[in-house]
Amino acid sequence: MPLSILINGSRGRMGHALADAAKEMGVTIGGAVDLGDDIAAGLAHSDVVVDFSSHQATRSVLELAVANHRAVVLGTTGHAAEEKKQLLALAAHVPCVWAGNFSVGVNLLFALTRRAANVLGSDYDAEVVEMHHRFKKDAPSGTAARLLEIILEERNLTASALRHGREGIVGERTPTEVGIHALRGGDVVGDHTVLFAALGERIELTHKASDRGIFARGALRAAQWVVHQKPGVYDMQDVLGLK
Ligand code: NAD
Numbered sequence: 001m002p003l004s005i006l007i008n009g010s011r012g013r014m015g016h017a018l019a020d021a022a023k024e025m026g027v028t029i030g031g032a033v034d035l036g037d038d039i040a041a042g043l044a045h046s047d048v049v050v051d052f053s054s055h056q057a058t059r060s061v062l063e064l065a066v067a068n069h070r071a072v073v074l075g076t077t078g079h080a081a082e083e084k085k086q087l088l089a090l091a092a093h094v095p096c097v098w099a100g101n102f103s104v105g106v107n108l109l110f111a112l113t114r115r116a117a118n119v120l121g122s123d124y125d126a127e128v129v130e131m132h133h134r135f136k137k138d139a140p141s142g143t144a145a146r147l148l149e150i151i152l153e154e155r156n157l158t159a160s161a162l163r164h165g166r167e168g169i170v171g172e173r174t175p176t177e178v179g180i181h182a183l184r185g186g187d188v189v190g191d192h193t194v195l196f197a198a199l200g201e202r203i204e205l206t207h208k209a210s211d212r213g214i215f216a217r218g219a220l221r222a223a224q225w226v227v228h229q230k231p232g233v234y235d236m237q238d239v240l241g242l243k
Contacts, residue, residue, distance in 0.1 A: 004030035006046035009053030021216035077142030100142025102218030117154035124196035131183035
């Protein structure tokens, strides 16, 4: 039996990319809903809810999945930290893959960033630069947020170390700060660069997405994987065996 998914956010950019990827990968679309539609309607014919909509929809998507014992693939970004903490507790009741970026290349970038932060140590100043299309509503991107989390984890720092852009007389860079810069414009699907700069050398790890099909194909790969898992929250590192 082919996997069947319910797409929430079906009229959006990712909704369309998911429909194309499903055709390509032999995944059935059991339901496709968007803002104002009854999401419960398509659930009966779907094994997994795939949500790429708005952060305001996440709670109701998860509540519905928990009540109906459905697995979830959650790609929506833009949740506040406290909001995300509560949602993670709810998501843990079903098999759920939650990832700020479903691309295989970006997930390798996560693994390489962890390794680089670990090997290079705090003498190398870490900064993250991201660029997305002019329509993107949240900043920094979910992917940049994850890259920052990885750097903070490896350096035993908290979110107070983050510097969101710089303006005015900010003084010399302190060794513990981690900069994040969000560029917006045009139709850029998603660029992320992690820089580690020391006196005398600089390493830049860059990923550039040119087609949002990579996120859709990754999300469907996650959907095919998550239906065989126990309840719990997983990420793409789990799906790809990168942990
Ligand atoms: P979009 O604005 O093109 O589409 C969002 C769709 O969701 C719209 O059709 C909108 O009507 C619908 N929507 C809004 N609120 C809703 C609700 N409460 N219930 C149901 N549908 C609702 O945006 P997009 O580019 O498709 O991105 C959607 C989300 O996915 C964003 O949060 C984006 O950051 C995220 N995203 C994640 C990844 C990833 O790999 N994790 C990749 C791309 C985009």
